[in-house]
Amino acid sequence: MYNYIVKQLVKKSFALVNERRFDELVNSMVLNVRHSFAGDHALGGVRHDQAAVRAWLGRLARIMPTLHITVNDIIVKGWPHHTLAIVRWTATATLLNGDSYVNKGVHFITLTWGKVTELDVYEDTLAVYNGLEKQYAAGIEEAHAPQIIS
Template identity: 75%
Template sequence: MYNYLVKKLIKKSFGLVNERRFKELLESAVPNVRHSFAGDHSLGGTRNDRGAFQAWLERLSRVMPKLFIKVNHIVVRGWPGNTLAIVRWTATAILENGDPYLNKGTHFITLKWGKVTEIDVYEDTLAVYNGLEKQFKSGIEEAKAPQIIS
């Protein structure tokens, strides 16, 4: 039953990202949530609090405004005091120049007593980099901004 509830929470969280409902999403995270996104680009780096994570989510919505993430599989291990959820996903979008964007990746999400404490994201960093380059060339300057880190 516990695993079912965690899976439901995770699916809801990805839905909130797709709907750009970040304030509601952040309510499920501890104040010092750690968010790490692989890659040497404007979305890469590590954030160590909700404010920086919110700024990152808002940037994501500006540099990839048509991004949609489909959850493919969720595995949950552990108990309420220390839970790990592994999420395999596929991200798609139509870029500003009309090109399709496709990326596959995995989130490793740590929860303690129903609150997200850590998120580590591993994806095809070259796909992200190339997508951001195309967005920059289409006029989204923030696609080449410095990383948001804290």
């Protein structure tokens, strides 16, 4: 039963990203949440608090306004005081130049008593980089911005 509840929470969190309801999403995290996104680009780096994660999500929405993430699989391990959810997903978008963006990746989400404490994202960093380059060339300057780190 507990694993089912966590899976529902995880599905809801991805729906909140797709719906751009970032405040609600960030409120499900501890204040000093750790969020890492692989890659040496505008979306990469590590954040250590809700404010930086909120800023990162805003940047994601501005750079990839049509991004949609589909959850493919969720595995849950652990107990309420320390839970690990592993999520395989596929992200798609239409870039400003009309090209399709497709990326596959994995989230490792650590929860304590239902609150996200750590969020590590591993994806095809070359796909992200190429997508950012195309968005920059189409006029989204933030696609070349320095990483949001805290």
